[in-house]
Structures are given as structure tokens and as C-alpha cells.
Amino acid sequence: MKCAPDHSRATSPALAVKPRLIRHLFLPPLILLLTIGLGYAGYRASLYSGIRGLDESGERQLELNGRAVESEINKYTFLPSLLELEHSVSDLLADPDAEGRRQAVNDYLEGLNRRSHSSAIYVLDTTGRVQASSNWRDANSYLGEDLSFRAYFQDAIRGQDGRFYGIGTTTGEPGYYLAHGLEEHGKIVGVAVVKVRMESLEERWQKARLEAFVSDENGIIILSSDPARRLKSVGPLTPETKERLARSLQYYWFSLTELQPLERETLADGVERLSFPAAGARPGSQREVSYLAQTRELKDTPWHFTLLTPLQDLRREAIIQGVLVAVAFALLAFLLIAWNERRKVIATRLAAREALQEANSQLERRIAERTENLRASNERLKSQIRERRQAEETLRHAQDELVQAGKLAAIGQMSTSIAHELNQPLAALRTLSGNTVRFLERGALDTASTNLGTMNQLIDRMGRITASLRSFARRGEDRGRASLTQAVDATLQVLAARIGAQGVSVHRQFSEAQLAIGQTRLEQILGNLMGNALDAMQQVTAPALWLDGDTLDDGRYRLRVRDNGHGIDPQTRKHLFEPFFTTKPGEQGLGLGLTLSASLAAAAGGSLSAEHPEEGGTAFVLTLPPLNAQPPTSAVEPS
Numbered sequence: 102m103k104c105a106p107d108h109s110r111a112t113s114p115a116l117a118v119k120p121r122l123i124r125h126l127f128l129p130p131l132i133l134l135l136t137i138g139l140g141y142a143g144y145r146a147s148l149y150s151g152i153r154g155l156d157e158s159g160e161r162q163l164e165l166n167g168r169a170v171e172s173e174i175n176k177y178t179f180l181p182s183l184l185e186l187e188h189s190v191s192d193l194l195a196d197p198d199a200e201g202r203r204q205a206v207n208d209y210l211e212g213l214n215r216r217s218h219s220s221a222i223y224v225l226d227t228t229g230r231v232q233a234s235s236n237w238r239d240a241n242s243y244l245g246e247d248l249s250f251r252a253y254f255q256d257a258i259r260g261q262d263g264r265f266y267g268i269g270t271t272t273g274e275p276g277y278y279l280a281h282g283l284e285e286h287g288k289i290v291g292v293a294v295v296k297v298r299m300e301s302l303e304e305r306w307q308k309a310r311l312e313a314f315v316s317d318e319n320g321i322i323i324l325s326s327d328p329a330r331r332l333k334s335v336g337p338l339t340p341e342t343k344e345r346l347a348r349s350l351q352y353y354w355f356s357l358t359e360l361q362p363l364e365r366e367t368l369a370d371g372v373e374r375l376s377f378p379a380a381g382a383r384p385g386s387q388r389e390v391s392y393l394a395q396t397r398e399l400k401d402t403p404w405h406f407t408l409l410t411p412l413q414d415l416r417r418e419a420i421i422q423g424v425l426v427a428v429a430f431a432l433l434a435f436l437l438i439a440w441n442e443r444r445k446v447i448a449t450r451l452a453a454r455e456a457l458q459e460a461n462s463q464l465e466r467r468i469a470e471r472t473e474n475l476r477a478s479n480e481r482l483k484s485q486i487r488e489r490r491q492a493e494e495t496l497r498h499a500q501d502e503l504v505q506a507g508k509l510a511a512i513g514q515m516s517t518s519i520a521h522e523l524n525q526p527l528a529a530l531r532t533l534s535g536n537t538v539r540f541l542e543r544g545a546l547d548t549a550s551t552n553l554g555t556m557n558q559l560i561d562r563m564g565r566i567t568a569s570l571r572s573f574a575r576r577g578e579d580r581g582r583a584s585l586t587q588a589v590d591a592t593l594q595v596l597a598a599r600i601g602a603q604g605v606s607v608h609r610q611f612s613e614a615q616l617a618i619g620q621t622r623l624e625q626i627l628g629n630l631m632g633n634a635l636d637a638m639q640q641v642t643a644p645a646l647w648l649d650g651d652t653l654d655d656g657r658y659r660l661r662v663r664d665n666g667h668g669i670d671p672q673t674r675k676h677l678f679e680p681f682f683t684t685k686p687g688e689q690g691l692g693l694g695l696t697l698s699a700s701l702a703a704a705a706g707g708s709l710s711a712e713h714p715e716e717g718g719t720a721f722v723l724t725l726p727p728l729n730a731q732p733p734t735s736a737v738e739p740s
């Protein structure tokens with residue numbers, strides 16, 4: 102399985118750090134901003150949907166309460182027109198100064214006013230002067246007052262129904278004035294006016310905890326559940342309007358100010374959102390109360406009824422919903438971030454696992470390749486070992502052949518000397534045997550016997566020569582196993598008689614070594630060397646023989662056989678290893694000892710050389726391979 106190359110991993114660390122840093126720097130404030138923004142949006146949405154719901158339910162309330170206001174107002178509509186039917190009234194208007202007429206009307210109006218629960222009922226003549234009034238008993242009675250300036254009088258005198266809300270100039274009390282032109286024979290002879298107090302409506306609203314107000318044609322609040330809003334203008338008042346209203350004395354001398362909400366927002370036609378300072382809140386404080394203000398016209402009047410529905414609960418609910426939205430978003434953002442982090446961790450783990458698998462499979466591939474290579478090289482090695490063994494076998498065989506050939510060559514080289522060495526005794530034997538025959542024929546038995554003794558000696562010498570050569574030429578004993586100690590002991594034992602006779606002190610300074618040479622061969626060499634040493638020390642007063650052994654750096658074993666004999670003169674040294682070279686007199690030396698010893702050492706992979714110490718005497722150095730050493734690879738030079 103191969104991993105798709107990940108380009109992001111290829112980017113330099115400095116570049117890789119930047120987006121992460123930006124993310125870490127900007128993500129938290131961004132999430133915070135989004136949380137706040139969404140929370141606010143949730144709050145607004147909840148508020149508006151709540152307002153819409155309230156709007157619908159408020160519409161019904163508005164209708165119900167509007168109707169109640171209308172019925173309250175219209176309850177008295179017919180009352181002024183009733184006076185048209187009253188003769189005393191028309192009589193009074195026809196002749197106001199006639200005796201008792203005014204009082205009769207006053208009494209009538211007083212009784213009517215009491216029964217109808219109105220505030221006051223009075224009758225004006227065509228000039229606008231009050232001719233009779235229900236409150237004729239009161240100190241501030243309207244009687245005799247000129248109310249021609251009142252708009253309701255002016256409307257009524259023109260034959261229209263006068264509707265007017267105002268504050269009485271006499272009593273200073275607010276009231277709703279309903280005026281009706283009293284006709285007689287198709288002519289208006291006076292005006293009947295009913296003043297109604299509408300505080301009962303306000304009381305009813307307050308009891309029902311309903312917040313509402315009624316504004317008149319000038320936009321002035323004439324009825325309000327909250328007395329503080331009374332006689333406030335719902336809209337802006339121009340200076341001209343203010344002046345006009347002041348002149349009309351409609352609102353007496355009350356200064357008219359604008360109802361100033363903290364906030365006003367038009368939501369739909371006749372629907373507004375208004376915020377007022379909370380009741381009891383200090384001016385400038387942040388506490389406020391919001392209302393949904395729904396306004397409708399009141400039938401038969403130019404007035405408007407406004408219902409105020411508090412939005413406080415709605416607002417609280419909207420805040421809760423906004424907070425919920427913000428919390429939900431924050432949670433979602435947190436979950437998203439957590440999910441994203443987890444996704445990244447999983448992706449990293451997956452990538453690491455894939456990389457590990459890839460590394461594993463690469464490793465396995467490499468191991469398989471290496472194993473294959475190793476197997477191949479093992480095979481090669483095995484075949485090389487086989488070849489080498491074969492080569493070694495061939496070499497050993499060749500070496501054996503060569504040693505043998507070398508020995509034969511040595512014998513070949515020696516053959517002239519041998520022939521010479523053997524011919525001499527043979528010639529002497531022929532002469533001696535001929536002479537002996539003749540001496541026997543002559544009867545000279547003593548001489549014949551002496552000759553035969555000489556002949557025996559000659560034959561012995563010839564036997565020794567051939568024995569030496571035979572043992573040298575024998576195949577197979579060149580390699581083997583020899584114990585140095587055993588060989589030295591055996592040799593010293595053979596020579597023990599001579600050593601004792603000559604009083605030679607033997608110094609052994611070697612340790613046991615197993616050498617790669619036949620035991621007999623080693624004893625043969627040691628016998629030659631030690632025999633020669635004894636020969637050389639015959640004339641020495643304190644003869645001594647040193648046998649020193651040590652192992653050379655290349656692993657071969659070295660044995661030095663040293664004596665303090667007469668030594669070898671430089672002339673003789675050149676011929677030491679030549680066959681049949683001897684300095685020994687008569688029958689004492691054959692001159693084959695060193696030649697054969699050197700050949701035997703060489704056949705075993707070793708060597709033999711002579712040293713001539715300055716202090717005198719001679720040392721022969723024999724080196725031989727140890728038993729566990731590799732067999733020599735080079736051919737041995739026959740000596």
C-alpha cells in the first residue's frame with residue numbers, strides 16, 4: 102500500500118506555522134463575535150415573532166376595549182337631543198326673562214343630570230350664553246357664562262353635532278362635551294350641552310391593569326390609564342398648533358408637552374414599539390419599560406384609542422432565547438472544533454500508521470532482498486568453500502606430490518653423491534672380496550678374516566645410507582601430530598648414554614606444544630640436531646645444551662637447539678645443508694643429517710636454519726606449524 106504524497110507535509114515549518122497561528126489568534130474572537138451576533142439575532146427574531154404574536158392577540162384586545170370606549174362615549178350621544186322634546190327648555194329659549202322659566206329648566210336639568218350620571222347638562226342660547234344649567238346650585242355654576250368660543254357650540258349652532266373634549270374654564274375639570282342644536286320649526290333656537298366625565302373608563306382600565314389611552318383630534322391624550330400621560334401630545338407639536346390650542350382654551354391653561362418615549366419604532370400601520378422610563382426610575386437611568394402600542398380610530402369621533410401591551414415578559418423570553426441560541430452556537434462551535442481536532446488527530450494517526458506500514462513493508466522488502474542476497478552469497482560462499490576444498494585437496498595432493506617429487510629430486514640430486522658414496526665401498530668390497538678369495542686359497546686366514554671385517558663395516562655403512570634415504574623417501578609421515586615434550590624426552594633417552602658420558606648439562610626452556618608433523622619425523626630431526634651438538638661438544642670442558650621454545654607472531658612454533666661446542670667456521674657454513682657434507686672424520690659422519698632434517702621440516706610446512714651466536718657454539722632453529730594451524734598453501738621448496 103502506498104501513501105498518497107501529502108503536499109501539506111512538504112511545506113516549510115515556517116509556512117506551516119502561520120495558518121495555525123492565524124487560526125489560533127482569530128478563531129476565538131471570531132467565535133465570540135459570532136456567538137454574540139447570533140445571540141443578538143436570536144433575541145431580535147424571538148422578540149419580533151413574540152411581537153407578531155402579541156400583535157395578533159392585542160388586535161382582539163384593542164377591538165374589545167375600543168368598543169367599550171365607543172359605547173361609553175356614545176352612551177350620552179342622544180342625551181342633548183332629548184332636550185328638544187322638553188317644552189320648558191324651548192319656552193326658556195323663547196323668552197329667557199319670563200318668570201320661573203329658568204328655574205324650571207334648572208330643576209329639570211338637575212334631575213336629568215342626576216339620573217344620567219353625567220357631569221353637567223346645560224342649555225345655551227344662540228349667542229352662546231348659558232341660560233340654564235344642572236349645576237345652578239354650585240358656586241361655579243355655568244349660568245350666565247358666555248361659551249360661544251367653544252367649538253362644540255359653534256358646531257351645534259351650525260346644525261352639526263358638537264363633540265369636544267376639553268377642560269372646563271369654570272370648573273377646571275376635564276370633560277367630554279356633547280352639544281346639539283335645539284330646533285324649533287326648522288330653526289336652531291339654542292344649544293343643549295351634556296358634559297360627561299370619563300374618569301370611570303380610566304378607573305376601569307386601572308382595575309383591569311390595562312394600559313391604554315385615548316388621544317383626541319389634536320393628538321392630545323385625553324384619557325389615560327397612567328395619569329402621567331394625560332394631556333401629553335402623542336406627536337410633535339408645532340409652535341403654531343400650541344398657540345392655537347392655548348387660545349382655544351380647550352385644555353384650559355395646561356401646558357401641552359409631547360409624550361416623549363425613550364424609543365419609538367413603527368412596526369406596522371397603527372402598531373408601534375414604545376419604550377418609557379420605568380415607573381420610579383430616576384431620570385437618565387437605564388431602566389425602561391417597552392410596550393407594543395396598537396392604535397385604532399374610535400367610531401363617530403376623531404379620536405384614537407391606543408392599547409399598550411407590555412413587552413417585558415416578551416423581552417425576558419427573547420433574552421432567554423437569545424442566550425439559548427448563543428449557547429447552542431457556542432456548543433456547536435465547540436463540538437465542531439473538537440470534531441475537527443479529533444479528525445486531525447485521527448488523520449495524523451492514520452498517516453503515521455500508513456507511514457509505519459509503508460516503513461514496515463519497505464523493511465520487509467529490504468529484509469527479503471537482503472535474505473535473498475545473503476542466500477545467494479551463502480550459496481556462492483558454499484560453492485567457493487567447495488571449490489576451495491577441492492582446490493585445497495588438489496593443492497595438498499599436488500603438494501604431497503611436490504614434496505614427494507622434491508624428495509625424489511633431492512634423492513636425484515644426491516644420486517651422484519650416493520652413487521659415489523656407494524661405489525667407493527662397492528669397489529672396495531670387490532677388491533676386498535677378490536683379495537679375500539685369494540687369501541683363502543693361499544690359506545692366509547687372518548688376512549682373509551680382517552678383510553671380511555672391513556667388508557662388514559663397508560656393508561654397514563652402505564646399509565645406513567640406504568636406511569636413511571628410505572625413511573626420508575617414505576610417503577605419508579610428513580604431516581601428523583607430534584608432542585614436543587614426548588619427542589624431546591624420547592631423543593634425550595636415546596642419547597642418554599652419550600650425554601651422561603660427556604657430562605652435558607641439558608637446559609629445557611619450553612612448554613608442551615602439539616605440532617603438525619609426524620612424531621617419528623620430529624624425533625628424527627631432534628636426534629640429528631642433538632647428536633651433532635654432542636659431537637661438537639666432545640672437547641668442551643663444561644658442555645651444555647639449551648632447548649628453548651616459543652611461539653612466533655605468525656603462530657608457528659620455534660625450537661632453538663643451542664650448544665657451546667666448537668661452532669662452525671664460515672667456510673663450512675656454506676655447505677651445511679648439502680647432502681653428504683661432513684667434517685666428521687672416518688665413519689663418524691654421513692653428511693645426510695642436516696639435509697634430511699631440513700627436508701623433513703620443509704615437508705611439514707616448517708624450516709630449519711643455523712645461527713652462530715657471538716658467545717660461541719651453534720644454534721639450529723627449527724620452526725614448525727602448530728597442530729591447529731591451517732595447512733600451508735604454498736608449495737614447499739625441496740632442499
Ligand code: ADP
Pocket residue numbers: 629633634635637664666667668669673677682683684685689690691692693694695696719
Ligand atoms: P654428519 O653429522 O654426518 O657430518 P650432518 O649433515 O649432520 O652430517 O652435518 C654436516 C656437518 O655440519 C658436520 O660434519 C659438522 O661439520 C657440521 N655440524 C653439524 N652440526 C654441528 C654442530 N652442532 N656444531 C658444529 N658443527 C656442526
